[in-house]
Amino acid sequence: MKLNPKLSRRNLLIGALQGASLVLLSGCEKLFDSLSQNKKIQSLLEIAENGSRRAQRLVTPRNKLAKEFDAKDISPKFRANGNPPPITMEYTTDAQNHWTKWRLEVSGLIKQPASFSLADLKSMPSRTQITRHDCVEGWSVIGKWKGVRLEEIINRVQPGTDAKYVVFRCMDTDSDGVNYFESIDMIDAVHPQTILAYELNDQPLPIDNGAPLRLRVENQLGYKHAKYIRALEFVSSLDKIGQGKGGYWEDQGYEWYAGI
Amino acid sequence: MAERPAKSPIAGHLVYRHNRITRLTHWISGLALIILFMSGLQIFNAHPYLYWGSTSDPDKAFLSIAASQDDGDVRGFVDLYGRKIDTTGFLGVQQGVFGPFARAFPSWLTVPGYYSLAAGRRWHFFFGWLFAISGVVYLIYNLAVGHIRKFLFTLRDAKSVPAMTAYYLHIRKTSPQEGEYNPLQKMAYTGVFVDSSSADLAERNGDVTAIEYCFSLAACAFRRQAIGAHGFTSFWRSGFCFFPRTRVHGSDPRLSQ
Numbered sequence: 001m002k003l004n005p006k007l008s009r010r011n012l013l014i015g016a017l018q019g020a021s022l023v024l025l026s027g028c029e030k031l032f033d034s035l036s037q038n039k040k041i042q043s044l045l046e047i048a049e050n051g052s053r054r055a056q057r058l059v060t061p062r063n064k065l066a067k068e069f070d071a072k073d074i075s076p077k078f079r080a081n082g083n084p085p086p087i088t089m090e091y092t093t094d095a096q097n098h099w100t101k102w103r104l105e106v107s108g109l110i111k112q113p114a115s116f117s118l119a120d121l122k123s124m125p126s127r128t129q130i131t132r133h134d135c136v137e138g139w140s141v142i143g144k145w146k147g148v149r150l151e152e153i154i155n156r157v158q159p160g161t162d163a164k165y166v167v168f169r170c171m172d173t174d175s176d177g178v179n180y181f182e183s184i185d186m187i188d189a190v191h192p193q194t195i196l197a198y199e200l201n202d203q204p205l206p207i208d209n210g211a212p213l214r215l216r217v218e219n220q221l222g223y224k225h226a227k228y229i230r231a232l233e234f235v236s237s238l239d240k241i242g243q244g245k246g247g248y249w250e251d252q253g254y255e256w257y258a259g260i
Numbered sequence: 261m262a263e264r265p266a267k268s269p270i271a272g273h274l275v276y277r278h279n280r281i282t283r284l285t286h287w288i289s290g291l292a293l294i295i296l297f298m299s300g301l302q303i304f305n306a307h308p309y310l311y312w313g314s315t316s317d318p319d320k321a322f323l324s325i326a327a328s329q330d331d332g333d334v335r336g337f338v339d340l341y342g343r344k345i346d347t348t349g350f351l352g353v354q355q356g357v358f359g360p361f362a363r364a365f366p367s368w369l370t371v372p373g374y375y376s377l378a379a380g381r382r383w384h385f386f387f388g389w390l391f392a393i394s395g396v397v398y399l400i401y402n403l404a405v406g407h408i409r410k411f412l413f414t415l416r417d418a419k420s421v422p423a424m425t426a427y428y429l430h431i432r433k434t435s436p437q438e439g440e441y442n443p444l445q446k447m448a449y450t451g452v453f454v455d456s457s458s459a460d461l462a463e464r465n466g467d468v469t470a471i472e473y474c475f476s477l478a479a480c481a482f483r484r485q486a487i488g489a490h491g492f493t494s495f496w497r498s499g500f501c502f503f504p505r506t507r508v509h510g511s512d513p514r515l516s517q
Contacts, residue, residue, distance in 0.1 A: 029373035032298075036372035036379040048385040075315045132314055136377065138307040139316035253378030255385075 042253075053257040063192055066218035066260075069130040069142050078143045078200060080208035081135060083172040083180055086228055091171055099212040104196075108167075108234035111158040118198060118212050124148045127195050134260055135222040136249075145216050147197030151190045153232070159186075163234035167241055168215055168226035174248070182226040183238055183246040183256070184217055193218040196229065221258035223249045277440075279407065285398035292391035295383055298371040301364075302380030308364035327353040327362035334360040410440050413450035417443040 035041045085091075094102045103115045128146045150166070166189045170180035188194055197216045198205050205211045210227025217224050224247070238246035238256075246256045278286070309321035318324070324339045325347075336352020338345045354363045367373040371383050402408045420443040426432035428444070435442065441449070 025368045029368050032371045032383075033373050036374075036376065036383070042379075042382065045382040045386040048382070048389045051389050052385060069314070073314065075317075136306070136381075138303070139309070139318075140314060142315055249378075253376070253382065255381065 049255045056259045075141045086171040105231040109163040145197040146199035147195035159234045162236045167233040169231040171228040281401040285394040288394040292387040295387040299380045299383035302370040305364045306377040325364035411449040413446040
């Protein structure tokens with residue numbers, strides 16, 4: 001009997017291998033997809049975040065500054081990302097009035113609850129820094145920021161020792177109407193480069209970049225830098241903030257600690 | 261557990277070239293590298309561009325993976341320094357249930373298969389740490405039992421590199437190998453440790469935090485830039501680590517006796 005030349009052992013093996021790898025690949029994909037949606041697996045993977053935070057904090061001096069750049073390094077356009085700007089009547093009216101009616105409300109575990117106008121914030125000592133904004137997606141942009149150090153506000157409102165986090169309440173919403181919010185701990189809150197910025201590249205903060213006030217927390221990734229801030233809240237735990245993970249993106253699986 | 265002395269291989273005798281910790285950490289590292297690679301591609305898909313320097317203008321990317329549409333014909337391509345290479349069927353575009361859609365690396369190459377930067381990062385950092393810890397365990401144990409000395413690349417080995425290369429290229433008839441590992445093997449094994457720290461440093465234009473140096477292979481967690489580039493050099497490095505092992509072991513005179 002003459003063997004079909006196409007049915008050689010070699011071709012059979014290659015065919016079997018190709019078939020097997022296809023089955024294996026689609027099986028692997030399904031496995032990783034279901035593991036990625038498994039709550040227990042996810043909480044196991046989340047252990048790494050604590051490791052990253054602790055290791056990073058262990059080897060980084062408390063007041064180590066993120067790299068600052070020269071004026072010539074500033075990007076021609078500061079790319080805006082995230083939610084579109086708020087479209088509420090209140091926001092648009094405030095913007096038309098150059099934010100004279102807008103106020104920053106500060107509440108929570110503090111001895112001196114307060115609210116500040118934009119003029120109040122501008123009259124406080126300011127810090128200017130040219131830094132690089134690093135998005136979690138993998139792009140970067142350099143801008144010059146001017147604002148008031150968050151520590152300046154902290155000194156005025158005097159949080160109690162039970163205050164562990166600062167929560168930033170924002171005016172922008174996603175397409176489902178969920179407000180953006182973020183939080184950082186007191187270590188990052190008092191970092192010299194952590195500022196509430198009201199100027200970008202020597203101009204009043206543009207609406208696309210978070211007018212009238214946004215957070216700059218230079219040792220963390222972009223999504224931590226809350227835009228369109230309306231209030232600060234000092235809390236002892238993040239459990240009851242949003243879905244309990246401490247931020248809008250964190251509730252969707254991103255790390256709360258996004259140190260860089 | 262003491263290491264067994266290397267005996268000359270005689271038919272019927274198993275030679276235990278590596279101790280148990282080495283074998284265990286080897287397989288953990290192997291699994292971790294595969295997941296790091298696949299979740300890394302998931303992370304890269306979030307912004308499939310590579311740039312030189314500190315900022316990212318998509319028009320100035322030296323490499324990008326994208327899709328284009330012309331009269332309903334969706335093509336995927338890789339753009340390398342302005343030269344477009346058609347990669348339809350593999351990169352840039354993928355066939356879905358509702359027709360073709362733009363996607364840099366196809367879902368069968370990423371962890372998870374569906375698009376999720378958040379989930380990709382979770383997998384990546386967990387296995388980054390696992391990889392780093394398994395490397396540290398391997399290093400400490402093998403330093404303690406003195407195994408490292410067998411493959412530490414020294415000046416003496418450097419002198420034998422040309423001879424060993426000539427031997428592999430069939431120019432030279434006899435192997436200059438003296439110990440259990442030949443000079444090229446030693447160079448590869450020692451190089452992996454040196455290279456894994458230095459390559460990350462080079463990528464970052466010297467702007468490095470201490471932790472990045474300590475755990476440079478898990479360093480993407482702390483990176484400020486070039487997240488994609490990190491992945492590509494890491495992949496190159498894992499190749500550097502795999503390739504000599506298979507290649508060199510395969511032609512090791514001790515095994516072909």
